[in-house]
Amino acid sequence: MSRLAVVCGGSRGVGRAVSRLLAQRGCRLVVVSRRDDAARAAVAELHGADHKAFSCDISKGEEVQKTFEMIQRMCGNISYLVNAAGINRDALLVRTKPEDMISLLHTNLLGSMLTCRAALRSMLHMQGAAVVNIGSVVGLKGNAGQCVYSASKAALEGFTRSLAKEVASRNVRVNLVAPGFIHTDMTAGLREEDRARAVPLARFGTPEEVAQAVLFLLEASYVTGQVLVVDGGLQLVM
Ligand code: NAI
Numbered sequence: 001m002s003r004l005a006v007v008c009g010g011s012r013g014v015g016r017a018v019s020r021l022l023a024q025r026g027c028r029l030v031v032v033s034r035r036d037d038a039a040r041a042a043v044a045e046l047h048g049a050d051h052k053a054f055s056c057d058i059s060k061g062e063e064v065q066k067t068f069e070m071i072q073r074m075c076g077n078i079s080y081l082v083n084a085a086g087i088n089r090d091a092l093l094v095r096t097k098p099e100d101m102i103s104l105l106h107t108n109l110l111g112s113m114l115t116c117r118a119a120l121r122s123m124l125h126m127q128g129a130a131v132v133n134i135g136s137v138v139g140l141k142g143n144a145g146q147c148v149y150s151a152s153k154a155a156l157e158g159f160t161r162s163l164a165k166e167v168a169s170r171n172v173r174v175n176l177v178a179p180g181f182i183h184t185d186m187t188a189g190l191r192e193e194d195r196a197r198a199v200p201l202a203r204f205g206t207p208e209e210v211a212q213a214v215l216f217l218l219e220a221s222y223v224t225g226q227v228l229v230v231d232g233g234l235q236l237v238m
Contacts, residue, residue, distance in 0.1 A: 002050075003126075004078050005218075006030040006071060008058050008115050009085030011038035013184030014134060017207035018082050018214050023047045025215065027080065030071050032056050032115075034085075058085050058111035059103070068118035077122045080218050083112040083133045088186055093147045101148045108152035113159060116174075124170050130218045133160050134210075135178040137231045141238040153178070157227060164225030173224035175217040179210050180231025200233030 005022045009015035011033035023029050023046040031046075032054050033039040039053035052075055056067040071078070087107045089100040112133050123129035138146050139153025157176055164174040181187055181195055181204040196203050213230045217223060229235055 001076070003027045003080060004030065004075055005080035005082065006032060006068075006078050006115075006119060007082045007084060008032045008056075008111070009083070009134075011035070011042040013084070013186060014179065014182060014207045014210045015082065015084030016042050017211040018084060019046060021208070021211040021215055022080070022082075022218075023051065028052075028075065030054060030075055030078075032058070032067065032085070058083075058115055059106035061114050064111075064114040064118050068115070068122070072122045077125045078119050079123070079126045079129050081115060081119045081123065081131045082214055082218075083115055083131070085111055086134065086186075088146070088149050090145050090149065092145055096148055104148045105152050108149070109155050109159070112156055116159075116163060120167065120172070123172050124167075127171070128221060129171070130173040130175070131160075131163070132214045132217050133174070133176045134214075135160075135176045135227065137178050137180045137229055137235045137238070140178055140227070140229070141235055143238075160227075161225045168224055173217075173221075175220075175223060175225065176227045177210060177213045177217065178227050178229045178231070178235075179205065180229075180234035181205065182207060182210055198234065198237065199231070200236060203232065205230060205232055 005027040007019045010019040010031035029051040031039045031042045036055035043051045043053040136153040138150040160176040183204045
């Protein structure tokens with residue numbers, strides 16, 4: 001039986017590219033997204049059969065638990081979990097609303113913690129099980145106008161390293177990919193001409209380029225607790 005991969009935030013952007021690549025590599029995909037129609041549309045375009053769509057708001061503990069129980073019941077044990085769901089609410093700290101702080105932390109940090117917690121029991125049964133969380137280069141370096149977003153991603157890095165230690169003896173690996181500017185809906189409001197000047201490779205990355213890094217970490221059987229930066233060299237000059 002082929003490996004079961006769950007991709008949270010798999011309906012768009014980076015998550016969608018990861019889902020496509022894993023399906024091409026023969027995985028059975030579970031695409032998790034907030035909206036059912038978006039998850040279904042992403043599944044419809046995947047290579048191969050046997051893929052499933054689930055709608056779930058990953059920031060809600062009970063909903064996550066129920067969704068993952070259903071995934072295990074309907075699809076079997078999980079080999080790969082990719083946490084690509086995320087939001088940004090860029091603003092200076094003094095202009096950031098408390099409710100936006102909460103939804104950022106709930107989605108970007110708590111959401112990935114909840115999905116890991118819900119998936120792990122099932123993953124312990126599988127040989128070569130692995131988690132990849134999606135952080136950000138901003139979580140490593142900080143950025144004005146992104147205090148809460150960068151805090152959520154920095155904390156996700158700490159969570160990734162700690163969980164890697166916690167589950168290594170059970171042969172589950174946990175790593176993090178930290179992208180820079182990537183062409184997705186999240187960066188649609190940014191002018192590439194302006195921002196790309198700061199990037200050594202002088203362009204934004206593509207979701208497919210991030211997906212390659214995710215695939216590497218899912219398959220890298222002696223790598224755990226690591227951060228792989230995919231940013232065209234941006235962190236070198238931040
Ligand atoms: P996107 O906005 O294109 O896609 C985000 C996905 O997350 C969507 O499928 C959305 O439905 C899902 N999502 C958001 N909140 C959710 C929730 N509460 N429950 C379930 N699903 C939810 O964003 P993109 O660019 O693909 O981002 C993917 C990840 O990469 C995010 O964690 C983001 O923070 C991170 N990232 C993106 C960068 C970029 O330049 N695009 C740079 C660095 C990190």
